[in-house]
Amino acid sequence: MSAVTFAPPERSNSALSLASGQFLGNRAALVSFVCFVLITVACLAAPLIAPYDPVAISLSDKLQAPGMAHWLGTDYFGRDVLSRVLYGGRVSLMVALLVVVASTLVGVPIGLLAGFAGGRVDNALMRIMDAFLTFPPLLLAVAIVGVLGPSIENVMLALALVRVPVFARIVRSSTLSIREETYVKAARVLGSGWVRILVTHVLRNAIAPIVVQITIVFAGAIVSEASISFLGLGAQPPSPSWGRDLNEARRFLEDAPWLLFGPSIAILVSVLSVNFIGDGLRDALDPRAWQTLRRATARGSAAQGATPGRSQ
Amino acid sequence: MSSWVYLSRRLIQLPLVLFVASLTIFSLLHITPGDPVQIMLGMETSPDAVAALRAQFHLDQPLPMQYLIWVGDAIRGDLGNSIRLSQPVLHIIEQRFPISLGLAAAAMGLTLVVAIPAGIFSALRRNTFVDYLITGLSIGGIAIPNFVLALVLIYVFSVTLGWFPITGIGSRARVGDTLWQIYSPFILPSVALAAAEIGLLTRFMRSSMIDVLSRDYIRTARAKGLPGWWIIVVHGMKNAMIPVVTISAIQFGYLIGIQITIEFIFAIPGMGSALLEAVVNRDFPVVQGLTLMTAVFFVLANIVADTLYVLLDPRIRY
Numbered sequence: 046m047s048a049v050t051f052a053p054p055e056r057s058n059s060a061l062s063l064a065s066g067q068f069l070g071n072r073a074a075l076v077s078f079v080c081f082v083l084i085t086v087a088c089l090a091a092p093l094i095a096p097y098d099p100v101a102i103s104l105s106d107k108l109q110a111p112g113m114a115h116w117l118g119t120d121y122f123g124r125d126v127l128s129r130v131l132y133g134g135r136v137s138l139m140v141a142l143l144v145v146v147a148s149t150l151v152g153v154p155i156g157l158l159a160g161f162a163g164g165r166v167d168n169a170l171m172r173i174m175d176a177f178l179t180f181p182p183l184l185l186a187v188a189i190v191g192v193l194g195p196s197i198e199n200v201m202l203a204l205a206l207v208r209v210p211v212f213a214r215i216v217r218s219s220t221l222s223i224r225e226e227t228y229v230k231a232a233r234v235l236g237s238g239w240v241r242i243l244v245t246h247v248l249r250n251a252i253a254p255i256v257v258q259i260t261i262v263f264a265g266a267i268v269s270e271a272s273i274s275f276l277g278l279g280a281q282p283p284s285p286s287w288g289r290d291l292n293e294a295r296r297f298l299e300d301a302p303w304l305l306f307g308p309s310i311a312i313l314v315s316v317l318s319v320n321f322i323g324d325g326l327r328d329a330l331d332p333r334a335w336q337t338l339r340r341a342t343a344r345g346s347a348a349q350g351a352t353p354g355r356s357q
Numbered sequence: 358m359s360s361w362v363y364l365s366r367r368l369i370q371l372p373l374v375l376f377v378a379s380l381t382i383f384s385l386l387h388i389t390p391g392d393p394v395q396i397m398l399g400m401e402t403s404p405d406a407v408a409a410l411r412a413q414f415h416l417d418q419p420l421p422m423q424y425l426i427w428v429g430d431a432i433r434g435d436l437g438n439s440i441r442l443s444q445p446v447l448h449i450i451e452q453r454f455p456i457s458l459g460l461a462a463a464a465m466g467l468t469l470v471v472a473i474p475a476g477i478f479s480a481l482r483r484n485t486f487v488d489y490l491i492t493g494l495s496i497g498g499i500a501i502p503n504f505v506l507a508l509v510l511i512y513v514f515s516v517t518l519g520w521f522p523i524t525g526i527g528s529r530a531r532v533g534d535t536l537w538q539i540y541s542p543f544i545l546p547s548v549a550l551a552a553a554e555i556g557l558l559t560r561f562m563r564s565s566m567i568d569v570l571s572r573d574y575i576r577t578a579r580a581k582g583l584p585g586w587w588i589i590v591v592h593g594m595k596n597a598m599i600p601v602v603t604i605s606a607i608q609f610g611y612l613i614g615i616q617i618t619i620e621f622i623f624a625i626p627g628m629g630s631a632l633l634e635a636v637v638n639r640d641f642p643v644v645q646g647l648t649l650m651t652a653v654f655f656v657l658a659n660i661v662a663d664t665l666y667v668l669l670d671p672r673i674r675y
Binding site (some may be wrong): 181182192295299310344 | 373611617618
């Protein structure tokens with residue numbers, strides 16, 4: 046009977062619980078989420094769990110194959126690959142996180158402003174955004190990093206700059222459609238200021254595409270950072286970096302192919318898991334998918350309620 | 358008819374897009390405090406030499422003036438001279454661009470040859486083991502960064518098996534070279550470059566094919582008693598190809614942009630490695646010229662994609 050007397054919670058709660066229910070029901074997304082959390086925790090805990098100092102040179106141990114002492118082998122300078130992968134992940138994930146935060150914080154307000162103000166403001170802002178989109182993103186990022194000078198901070202800056210237009214565009218198009226909704230007009234009539242309308246109504250309804258885009262940009266940032274570091278324009282030696290370490294692995298393909306393994310798998314697993322999390326979130330945040338889930342739950346609880354009745 | 362009107366309208370907008378793009382490149386490249394001339398000549402040069410060189414590259418002019426000089430020259434087909442290589446930027450582009458274009462074309466050709474049959478097959482065998490396998494491989498192909506795949510391919514096929522050479526694209530062909538000697542260096546780079554595109558287009562082809570196969574005209578064709586392969590190829594594939602072809606045009610422009618890592622690994626003298634050299638040497642005229650050239654190509658690819666869409670699907674009217 047408890048299932049029947051279950052009081053329907055508030056609308057926002059129910060949306061959240063339905064979305065999380067949908068997400069948790071998606072096996073790929075769930076496994077990916079666990080993978081991603083494990084990677085993040087392992088990288089954050091690198092100082093505690095890494096078996097060696099990632100930059101300690103020990104020439105007598107150079108280019109050792111994977112074994113008990115070094116699970117992923119050692120590089121040309123005798124540095125432990127596993128430790129470097131763990132420490133390198135801190136840089137990669139931190140860069141991806143900051144790129145997402147920075148490009149969201151700049152892109153979302155631009156999109157909101159363009160979509161809501163319309164007219165000349167919209168035109169001016171979007172033409173600037175379009176200008177960035179006329180370049181292949183990686184090439185533009187390489188050019189910017191090249192000008193600013195090779196460093197991991199500049200990679201971050203360049204990648205964030207390149208991703209701003211993506212957020213601006215998505216938020217603008219959501220804003221354009223939400224702006225015409227009756228509840229927004231009602232709020233306006235009731236005298237809400239436009240900042241309030243933007244934040245409480247427009248932004249709240251545009252949150253689903255933004256969240257999905259965040260996962261895409263996060264995965265993209267991991268790959269771009271690795272690519273730029275691989276080209277020698279990102280993380281500088283001796284600091285560990287997935288991309289940079291693959292560049293060094295490239296020179297010892299014949300003698301020490303195992304050097305490829307650690308950083309490659311680290312990149313691949315992080316990118317894949319973030320992609321699957323994004324797919325799961327896309328489905329979870331789609332209200333059309335909730336409908337079926339809600340119906341299924343309703344049917345389930347009705348059946349539960351009915352069975353004891355019949356037995357009595 | 359209307360598609361040609363649409364195309365011409367897009368082409369008229371092109372100069373405007375390029376104007377904004379050139380302004381973007383210019384402002385991005387001039388936010389840096391470093392003086393390229395000083396870097397190039399070193400510290401112990403006479404101020405006169407520095408001043409002369411600055412004047413030669415118009416670096417003594419105010420920024421808006423520098424921009425106008427650059428754009429004015431660019432319109433007349435002069436993208437300036439490389440600071441490092443003392444040759445015209447246009448000359449570098451002429452040498453490098455065909456190589457990048459050739460590699461991108463090889464990758465795109467490979468993509469279409471693999472992705473279209475794979476997508477169709479996956480759609481016809483929906484929710485079977487083969488479908489899951491193809492989908493899994495596609496997702497893997499999309500997720501693996503191209504330089505990682507390139508390294509794995511080099512290790513397996515060049516280092517271990519010794520089937521393909523690692524480098525050799527762009528080296529001068531000698532008399533007596535076999536076709537294999539000329540074209541084999543292209544194989545690994547194009548596979549590495551194509552993997553993500555194959556994954557992406559297979560996914561598109563699959564969902565597009567599934568969509569088309571559920572249409573009424575397919576049921577009609579079945580009811581008419583047409584043979585199965587005829588329905589799949591003529592009615593199904595022809596219609597399902599429309600979104601795939603337009604997307605591949607966009608992706609072609611994108612390939613030129615992402616092949617920089619591939620050119621780096623395989624020592625291919627294309628646009629990407631030229632940009633990398635210019636960036637490392639802080640050779641601003643070359644960086645400007647190459648990025649502008651890529652932007653032109655990128656925008657053109659998008660226009661071609663939009664036009665193909667209109668041409669192939671008569672239902673769409675702008």
